[in-house]
Amino acid sequence: MSLLHKMDREIYVLDGESFAWLLRKGRHEITIDHNTMGQTCGILPVGIDSARVKTQGLKWDFGDVSTSNHLVxxxxxxxxxxxxxVLWTCEIRPL
Structure with a gap:
């Protein structure tokens, strides 16, 4: 995950259960595909002690990082x- 911080481009990390990518400082709009994305998502600080995060469109919108939230x-x-x-992560819906 630390490599994502060092790269000067978007890199997506994908495994059989989830995917993730780095959200740099600023505002991000993530289009949700409910056919492929599962319910659980998270916003994680990686390599930093804290971050102020504001969300809109999740089940629990608040101003903090969240290891487990839900898509609506x-x-x-x-x-x-x-x-x-911060790192945005989302589960992949099982086939």
């Missing part, structure tokens, strides 16, 4: 604003 079926977009780089 009615919301096609999740907005995330962060003052430091």
């Amino acid at each position: 079926p009615e919301n096609p977009v999740v907005s995330i604003e962060t003052d430091r780089p």
Whole structure:
């Protein structure tokens, strides 16, 4: 994960159960594909002590990082604003 901080481009990490990518400082709009994305998602500080994060469109919108949150079926977009780089992760819906 530390390599994601060092790279000057978007890199997606994918395994059989989830995927993730680094959200740099600023505002991000993530289009949610409920056919492929599972319910559980998270915003994680990686390599930093803290971050201020504001979310809109998740089940629990609040101003902090969250290791476990949920996507809401009615919301096609999740907005995330962060003052430091954080890792966005989301489970993949089983086939």
